[in-house]
Every structure is written in structure tokens, then in C-alpha cells.
Amino acid sequence: MKGMKGARVGNADDDKHAGLSIGEVADATGLSVHALRFFEREELFLRPIPRTGGGRRVYAAADVEWLALCNRLRASGMPIAELKRFAGLVRSGPGNEAERLALLQEHERAVRARIEELDASLEIIHGKVLAYEKHVREGTAAGVWAPTASR
Amino acid sequence: MKGMKGARVGNADDDKHAGLSIGEVADATGLSVHALRFFEREELFLRPIPRTGGGRRVYAAADVEWLALCNRLRASGMPIAELKRFAGLVRSGPGNEAERLALLQEHERAVRARIEELDASLEIIHGKVLAYEKHVREGTAAGVWAPTASR
DNA sequence: GCTTGATCTAGATCGCAGTCTAGGTTCTAG
DNA sequence: CTAGAACCTAGACTGCGATCTAGATCAAGC
Numbered sequence: 001m002k003g004m005k006g007a008r009v010g011n012a013d014d015d016k017h018a019g020l021s022i023g024e025v026a027d028a029t030g031l032s033v034h035a036l037r038f039f040e041r042e043e044l045f046l047r048p049i050p051r052t053g054g055g056r057r058v059y060a061a062a063d064v065e066w067l068a069l070c071n072r073l074r075a076s077g078m079p080i081a082e083l084k085r086f087a088g089l090v091r092s093g094p095g096n097e098a099e100r101l102a103l104l105q106e107h108e109r110a111v112r113a114r115i116e117e118l119d120a121s122l123e124i125i126h127g128k129v130l131a132y133e134k135h136v137r138e139g140t141a142a143g144v145w146a147p148t149a150s151r
Numbered sequence: 152m153k154g155m156k157g158a159r160v161g162n163a164d165d166d167k168h169a170g171l172s173i174g175e176v177a178d179a180t181g182l183s184v185h186a187l188r189f190f191e192r193e194e195l196f197l198r199p200i201p202r203t204g205g206g207r208r209v210y211a212a213a214d215v216e217w218l219a220l221c222n223r224l225r226a227s228g229m230p231i232a233e234l235k236r237f238a239g240l241v242r243s244g245p246g247n248e249a250e251r252l253a254l255l256q257e258h259e260r261a262v263r264a265r266i267e268e269l270d271a272s273l274e275i276i277h278g279k280v281l282a283y284e285k286h287v288r289e290g291t292a293a294g295v296w297a298p299t300a301s302r
Numbered sequence: 303g304c305t306t307g308a309t310c311t312a313g314a315t316c317g318c319a320g321t322c323t324a325g326g327t328t329c330t331a332g
Numbered sequence: 333c334t335a336g337a338a339c340c341t342a343g344a345c346t347g348c349g350a351t352c353t354a355g356a357t358c359a360a361g362c
Contacts, residue, residue: 022338022340023338023339032320033338034322035320054329054339055340069279072276073272075272076268076273076276079319098287101280101283101284104280112273115273119266121227122227124220125224125259136249172309174308185351185352188311189351193349203358205358206309206357207308207309207358207359208309230348231348231350
């Protein structure tokens with residue numbers, strides 16, 4: 001029972017999972033323990049993460065859920081600074097929902113724009129792929145290949 | 152006629168545009184002159200860019216076309232290192248088309264995967280936006296908002 | 303000829319988002 | 333009691349992709 005991380009054995013909350021260690025949260029979210037500490041320094045959590053008597057972080061399921069959303073926002077290109085702003089809004093409680101909405105809408109807009117840009121690039125790239133496929137298949141220099149000329 | 156950069160006045164190739172200055176290429180491609188020099192150091196061009204007697208770079212239309220493709224590849228997330236590899240393949244002339252094709256196919260695959268990831272994130276984010284819109288409209292706490300709890 | 307703007311090289315610096323290190327401390331199984 | 337895994341803090345370092353600086357040169361219009 002060495003590599004069992006923070007699971008307090010025979011603690012009766014083996015199932016209830018009252019608190020999670022940083023390692024468990026890392027496993028659950030895919031973030032590294034380094035990243036989790038970094039996120040905390042950057043104030044990306046919705047609350048100060050509480051500690052055990054020994055000084056270790058004790059996360060709740062809600063923190064993991066929040067991190068899952070953070071992961072989505074990050075994966076869709078939201079910079080840390082903006083995520084931080086969002087976290088700050090949520091942290092300061094009700095009353096700023098319109099602001100949060102605006103932030104999310106703006107991000108949604110950005111993501112859609114990014115997807116469109118990728119679609120446009122994809123079209124070009126796919127065109128190149130087709131040209132090269134044809135070239136490789138038939139030997140016809142339909143794309144452009146001369147080292148000096150271009151492409 | 153001060154800000155006319157590299158256009159050689161009355162040189163008869165006002166229209167033919169035999170050679171472009173770095174500034175003109177910057178304007179044409181959206182890359183900064185710094186970036187263009189950086190690209191050259193990184194060997195991303197298909198040829199050594201020739202110089203005037205005075206040591207200034209003289210680009211050809213083909214270079215601009217190549218940069219346009221580079222921009223597309225970069226915009227779709229291709230790292231400089233991979234672009235460099237591609238440039239190297241093209242530079243070394245015919246005979247490696249299959250390798251170029253493989254590189255482009257792999258990139259196409261990566262771009263499609265990235266788009267799918269963004270689509271997935273977008274769905275989540277849009278869901279949040281809808282929840283917040285409803286909340287702001289109706290005051291119903293349908294999303295999750297408590298500062299301590301989560302979200 | 304002189305001023306002004308564009309360009310040159312080499313190298314330093316930047317922002318982002320972590321990642322890693324050093325030097326400890328805490329826990330838990332055996 | 334002890335080994336070893338997991339954890340702690342503060343701060344240094346990394347990789348990428350530029351971007352900027354310094355100090356000089358070149359080119360064009362007046």
C-alpha cells in the first residue's frame with residue numbers, strides 16, 4: 001500500500017472522499033502538481049485551498065469541477081490572465097453575473113473565430129495535400145516545387 | 152515621396168516590381184521586418200535572399216508567395232521547427248515529395264484534431280453562456296455560482 | 303551636402319505558461 | 333523506528349516565437 005497517495009486508510013471516508021490531496025487532484029484533472037501550485041499562486045481558484053495541520057493542501061470535489069472548466073477554457077485558448085479575471089468574478093460572489101456572461105461570450109466569439117481561421121487554413125493545406133498526392137501518384141508537377149522559384 | 156520605401160523611382164519597373172524591399176514584404180505579408188529577418192536566420196526561406204550592393208535584402212514575388220503559405224501553416228499551429236523541416240525539403244529540390252506529403256498530411260491531421268478539440272470546448276462554453284444568459288434574464292441560479300462551492 | 307527614413311548585424315530582452323530544483327517536512331506501511 | 337513516497341516553499345529555469353536595442357550604413361529628396 002505504498003503508492004496510494006493521500007487516501008487515509010481505514011478512515012471510513014475511503015468512499016466519501018471528503019478531501020483530496022494534490023496528487024489525487026493532479027490525477028483527476030491531468031494537471032501536474034506543479035501546475036496546481038502554480039494555479040494557486042496565480043489565484044485561479046475560487047477560494048483559498050485549505051491545509052491539513054501539516055500544511056498540505058486539501059481539495060474538495062468542487063475544486064476539481066472548477067479545474068475541469070478551467071481546462072476547457074485553457075484548451076480553447078483562454079489566457080491565464082483572463083481565466084484569472086473570471087475566477088475573480090466568481091469568487092466575489094453574486095452581483096456580477098452580467099460581467100461573467102460578457103467575458104464568456106467574448107471568449108466564445110474568440111473560439112468561433114479561431115475555428116474559422118483553422119478551417120480556412122485547413123482548406124489551403126488540404127489543397128496542398130491533394131496536389132502532392134497527385135504529384136506523387138502521377139509525377140505531374142501540378143503544385144509548385146522548384147527550390148528557387150517557390151512553394 | 153518620402154515614405155515610399157524601396158520603390159526605385161523612374162526605374163521603369165514601377166509596375167514590373169522586379170525586387171521587393173524588406174519593408175514592402177512586411178507590408179505584403181503582415182510579418183514584421185524583425186520577423187522576416189528572424190525567419191531568414193531560422194532558414195525558413197527556400198533560398199538565400201539576395202542583397203543589393205549596399206547589403207539590403209531583395210525579395211522576389213515567389214518569396215512573398217512562400218511566406219503566404221508559411222503564414223497559413225503557422226496560423227494553423229505548425230511550429231517553426233516543422234516549418235523549417237518542410238522548407239528544407241522543398242529547398243533540396245525534387246525527390247522527396249513523398250516526405251513533404253507525409254509532413255503535410257500529418258499537419259492536416261493535427262489541424263483537424265485541433266478543430267475537434269475546439270468544437271468540444273465550444274460546446275461546453277456555449278452551455279455556460281446559455282446558463283448565464285438565463286440566469287441574468289430570470290435570476291434563476293441554474294449554473295453554479297457560490298464562491299465557495301464551485302463554478 | 304545634409305537630413306531623414308529605411309535598412310543592416312549581433313545580440314539582449316520579453317511574455318507566456320508552465321516546469322524543475324533545492325532543501326526541507328509529513329505521513330504511513332512495515 | 334525507519335524508509336520512502338508524497339508533500340511543502342521560494343525561486344530559478346525552460347522553450348517558443350518573436351520583438352527590441354544599439355550602433356552603424358545606405359538611399360533619396362531638397
